[in-house]
Amino acid sequence: MSEAAPVTPLRERAGQALQDTFLQQALTIATTKFIGLRREAFDDFPEGEALRDRARAIKEATLQHLDRHLEQLIDSVERGGGHVHYATTADEARRVVLDIAGRAGVRVVVKSKSMATEEIHLNDALEAAGITAVETDLGEYIIQLAHERPSHIIAPAIHKTKGQVAELFARELGRPTEPDPEVLTRIARAELREKFLIADMGISGANFGVADTGTIVLVTNEGNGRMVTSLPRVHVAVMGVEKVIPSMTDLAVFLAILAKSATGQKLSVYTSLVNGPRRGGELEGPEEFHLVLLDSGRIDQLAGPLREALACLRCGACLNVCPVYRQIGGHAYGYTYPGPIGILLTAMLNGPGSVTELAHASSLCGACADACPVRIDIPRMLIELRRDGVERRLPRWPERVVFGVLGRLLRRPALYRLAARVGRVLQRPFVRGGTIRRLPLFLGHWTRTRDLPPIAGRTFQERWARLAREDHP
Amino acid sequence: MTTRAEFLARIRTQMGRTPGRFTAEPSPRPERPRERFEVLRRELSERWQDNLQRFRHEFERVGGVFHRVDVAAAVPAAIARLAAERGARRVVAWHGEALGVDVAAPLLAEGLQASAAPATEVEAAERSRRRALAADADLGVTGVDLAIAETGTLILVSGAGRPRAASLLPPCHVAVFDRDALVASLLQAGLALEAWHDGAAPGTRGASINFITGPSRTADIELTLTRGVHGPREVHAVFVEQGLAPRRG
Amino acid sequence: MVTCLGDLFYPEVGEAIVRLLRRLGVAVDFPAGQTCCGLPLFNSGYHADAAAAARRTIALFEGAEAVVVPSGSCAWMVKHEYPGLMTDPAGRAAAERLAGRTHELSQFLVKRLGRRRFRSAVPGRLTYHDSCHLLRGLQEAESPRALLRDLAGAEFVDLPGADECCGFGGSFAVRLPEVSAAVLDKKLASVEATGADCVVACDAGCLMQMRGGLSRRRSRVRAVHLAEVLGEPR
Numbered sequence: 001m002s003e004a005a006p007v008t009p010l011r012e013r014a015g016q017a018l019q020d021t022f023l024q025q026a027l028t029i030a031t032t033k034f035i036g037l038r039r040e041a042f043d044d045f046p047e048g049e050a051l052r053d054r055a056r057a058i059k060e061a062t063l064q065h066l067d068r069h070l071e072q073l074i075d076s077v078e079r080g081g082g083h084v085h086y087a088t089t090a091d092e093a094r095r096v097v098l099d100i101a102g103r104a105g106v107r108v109v110v111k112s113k114s115m116a117t118e119e120i121h122l123n124d125a126l127e128a129a130g131i132t133a134v135e136t137d138l139g140e141y142i143i144q145l146a147h148e149r150p151s152h153i154i155a156p157a158i159h160k161t162k163g164q165v166a167e168l169f170a171r172e173l174g175r176p177t178e179p180d181p182e183v184l185t186r187i188a189r190a191e192l193r194e195k196f197l198i199a200d201m202g203i204s205g206a207n208f209g210v211a212d213t214g215t216i217v218l219v220t221n222e223g224n225g226r227m228v229t230s231l232p233r234v235h236v237a238v239m240g241v242e243k244v245i246p247s248m249t250d251l252a253v254f255l256a257i258l259a260k261s262a263t264g265q266k267l268s269v270y271t272s273l274v275n276g277p278r279r280g281g282e283l284e285g286p287e288e289f290h291l292v293l294l295d296s297g298r299i300d301q302l303a304g305p306l307r308e309a310l311a312c313l314r315c316g317a318c319l320n321v322c323p324v325y326r327q328i329g330g331h332a333y334g335y336t337y338p339g340p341i342g343i344l345l346t347a348m349l350n351g352p353g354s355v356t357e358l359a360h361a362s363s364l365c366g367a368c369a370d371a372c373p374v375r376i377d378i379p380r381m382l383i384e385l386r387r388d389g390v391e392r393r394l395p396r397w398p399e400r401v402v403f404g405v406l407g408r409l410l411r412r413p414a415l416y417r418l419a420a421r422v423g424r425v426l427q428r429p430f431v432r433g434g435t436i437r438r439l440p441l442f443l444g445h446w447t448r449t450r451d452l453p454p455i456a457g458r459t460f461q462e463r464w465a466r467l468a469r470e471d472h473p
Numbered sequence: 474m475t476t477r478a479e480f481l482a483r484i485r486t487q488m489g490r491t492p493g494r495f496t497a498e499p500s501p502r503p504e505r506p507r508e509r510f511e512v513l514r515r516e517l518s519e520r521w522q523d524n525l526q527r528f529r530h531e532f533e534r535v536g537g538v539f540h541r542v543d544v545a546a547a548v549p550a551a552i553a554r555l556a557a558e559r560g561a562r563r564v565v566a567w568h569g570e571a572l573g574v575d576v577a578a579p580l581l582a583e584g585l586q587a588s589a590a591p592a593t594e595v596e597a598a599e600r601s602r603r604r605a606l607a608a609d610a611d612l613g614v615t616g617v618d619l620a621i622a623e624t625g626t627l628i629l630v631s632g633a634g635r636p637r638a639a640s641l642l643p644p645c646h647v648a649v650f651d652r653d654a655l656v657a658s659l660l661q662a663g664l665a666l667e668a669w670h671d672g673a674a675p676g677t678r679g680a681s682i683n684f685i686t687g688p689s690r691t692a693d694i695e696l697t698l699t700r701g702v703h704g705p706r707e708v709h710a711v712f713v714e715q716g717l718a719p720r721r722g
Numbered sequence: 723m724v725t726c727l728g729d730l731f732y733p734e735v736g737e738a739i740v741r742l743l744r745r746l747g748v749a750v751d752f753p754a755g756q757t758c759c760g761l762p763l764f765n766s767g768y769h770a771d772a773a774a775a776a777r778r779t780i781a782l783f784e785g786a787e788a789v790v791v792p793s794g795s796c797a798w799m800v801k802h803e804y805p806g807l808m809t810d811p812a813g814r815a816a817a818e819r820l821a822g823r824t825h826e827l828s829q830f831l832v833k834r835l836g837r838r839r840f841r842s843a844v845p846g847r848l849t850y851h852d853s854c855h856l857l858r859g860l861q862e863a864e865s866p867r868a869l870l871r872d873l874a875g876a877e878f879v880d881l882p883g884a885d886e887c888c889g890f891g892g893s894f895a896v897r898l899p900e901v902s903a904a905v906l907d908k909k910l911a912s913v914e915a916t917g918a919d920c921v922v923a924c925d926a927g928c929l930m931q932m933r934g935g936l937s938r939r940r941s942r943v944r945a946v947h948l949a950e951v952l953g954e955p956r
């Protein structure tokens with residue numbers, strides 16, 4: 001159990017997001033832009049479909065022999081002079097990192113963007129131990145100053161206006177400034193450059209861990225990934241076990257589709273391959289390199305219904321196309337990972353009880369599965385989560401009653417037809433001008449914003465007798 | 474704390490509980506990658522003009538600035554010009570043998586504060602001093618180990634005489650290369666990576682390989698694109714038509 | 723297969739389909755006792771009940787040469803999910819037989835019958851909204867468009883974002899009604915911007931959602947089923 005459940009119900013959180021005009025605008029602009037960029041990138045890339053299939057196959061093949069590939073990764077890293085640590089739980093991962101930091105006398109940490117470290121709430125643990133941890137990805141830096149969580153997997157501060165960022169910098173850095181992204185970026189560059197140069201430890205995630213060579217791969221745009229892994233004397237990479245891939249040849253396949261899916265770029269600005277600590281003759285590079293392998297619910301899914309979700313590259317493509325995410329943004333989901341894949345990851349990391357509401361934060365439209373570079377069938381797993389929830393009797397009793405009744409009606413045609421006739425009578429007071437504008441109870445959820453057709457005066461089945469005769473006069 | 478054995482045992486238990494979804498194989502790997510890569514290089518050397526043209530197109534598309542000089546000896550002058558245009562005085566560079574041309578001495582002669590990285594291991598204090606130099610520099614000069622035409626990407630391998638900071642800390646990065654660096658595609662770069670890692674000893678290769686595709690950028694604030702967030706604001710590629718001296722490392 | 727929504731709320735669509743098929747020389751039968759394919763139960767996780775509904779439906783249509791369905795979502799349910807819901811080999815075989823013989827309306831017309839040219843029963847400008855299950859579940863974007871483009875007496879315009887969800891999603895529409903309505907607003911804004919008189923859909927769920935929104939906004943745009951637009955064959 002990693003994360004505390006949100007205190008307000010999903011519907012309320014969603015409602016708040018819908019009222020936030022700036023958020024609505026930002027979401028529309030950002031997601032529409034990302035969708036367009038991704039589409040252009042793949043339109044221009046005929047090999048793309050075959051590479052997506054390849055990527056999916058590599059992930060599946062890797063899971064089928066996960067122990068072997070991880071062993072190879074571990075051996076390769078150790079051969080290269082790195083240390084490997086094993087974290088079964090989020091708590092253990094935090095303790096491992098604190099332990100490394102303690103032994104190395106670390107006081108300041110610089111972090112590059114890592115969903116894995118977000119997931120285990122590492123920053124809180126570092127701060128509690130009196131270590132200053134500075135997020136260096138601009139978006140993460142902004143939300144860290146604002147004491148918020150990321151609202152999108154790859155664009156964490158998408159919900160903030162430049163005015164809000166300027167105010168934030170003024171307040172937290174004591175530097176009044178204008179709401180101009182160029183100016184704000186320069187300020188962040190200067191502030192963070194200082195930190196990069198004095199930090200004792202750099203913490204990163206890992207987009208991939210290449211088993212054959214013991215290489216950790218970071219995909220970034222800003223350069224902070226390079227700084228974090230080259231300047232401080234200790235580098236710690238926290239990596240979910242599912243990120244391992246067998247070889248450099250496999251890496252090329254993923255690199256060919258990852259940035260395109262995320263932002264439409266052919267490649268991100270920096271793809272950094274880290275082969276362990278500094279080698280003889282190098283001017284930069286850490287003296288110590290540590291790889292923390294993170295389980296935290298992943299290993300259980302090898303044999304679980306969410307196994308396919310282990311293929312996720314954390315590209316964010318599914319968020320951008322999801323009609324729900326596009327309306328409510330990341331924070332409304334209430335957990336570290338938002339969007340369609342976020343629901344699955346939340347269930348993986350926090351158990352089925354954490355997604356009783358979230359499993360229904362989807363119209364099952366399937367746009368996510370279409371966009372996913374590794375073809376994860378997210379809707380199928382959402383239905384599976386719902387089925388699992390029903391089996392555990394998680395839905396509240398009114399819902400179970402309604403569906404119980406429905407189930408019975410569908411099996412008994414006479415009852416079904418009776419119910420239709422009863423409905424026709426009961427609806428009479430509500431039908432105005434051939435349509436229904438208001439209904440009581442949960443049916444009001446529909447009519448508050450939409451009209452509803454009445455049950456027809458004569459259903460199709462009731463009309464069939466005459467219709468049948470039309471053909472045989 | 475979980476041990477390696479415990480961790481892997483847990484994985485094996487879970488793996489044992491389920492068959493795979495469908496038959497799948499990782500990518501087939503080249504058998505003798507270093508040989509294969511040499512063959513590829515020879516093939517590519519015949520089509521270098523096409524690859525260069527494609528590289529230039531993609532490099533400029535991601536915001537890089539392309540330059541061309543005839544001979545290696547013309548490189549320092551090109552750099553000096555770039556420096557003058559920017560009012561830049563301090564230059565850090567890869568060691569001449571790693572670049573395939575000595576730039577530090579000629580730039581010093583032009584009155585710039587230029588230094589080249591040492592070719593051998595130095596002490597911690599010296600490394601620190603060099604890092605501060607790079608942090609203060611206006612311009613960093615590096616070589617290029619591979620240039621991918623498909624994406625406009627420069628691949629730099631770190632090592633002795635090939636500091637990472639030169640392409641990272643100064644606001645302007647100048648990369649010098651010739652036709653030998655060109656490959657057509659990302660998948661070919663994958664072959665190079667296999668070749669470079671093939672065999673026991675890494676040789677003089679450092680622990681960092683960087684793919685650089687344009688200047689540092691972000692769109693984190695209202696999706697407005699800004700450059701030079703942490704890494705360089707500008708990336709220049711100087712192509713040496715007649716080739717560089719054979720490079721070490 | 724008339725579908726539950728078709729039977730109860732849009733019987734005229736069912737009638738239009740029957741008459742249309744007869745005009746094309748197809749003999750149409752209607753097995754009595756149809757209720758629902760079970761998709762609402764399936765989507766909300768009540769799979770035992772969904773399986774029971776599936777068994778009934780399979781039995782009802784045993785022996786049918788072809789089953790035509792007005793909704794992409796129901797056709798998808800039968801073709802893609804019925805076999806998996808059957809736990810016994812005989813059931814699964816029967817499900818697969820039915821799956822092979824089931825067609826969504828536009829697919830039946832264009833791919834099975836090879837008929838794509840009709841007169842429009844509705845004048846003016848038409849646009850088309852892809853229902854998610856038809857588009858992504860059944861991989862069908864072309865058949866409805868082929869029919870609409872070839873209509874004599876009507877003009878067809880593309881709908882930007884046609885492939886974006888209308889926000890129905892079954893119980894989603896009442897579980898997260900505000901989100902569903904917001905998604906619908908976006909869809910209807912696109913529809914109205916095309917200047918179309920009608921938006922055509924191949925799913926009763928999408929129809930209920932879009933019609934409900936258009937009616938609430940008192941829009942002059944109508945949401946209609948494909949079957950209501952196809953007039954005389956030509």
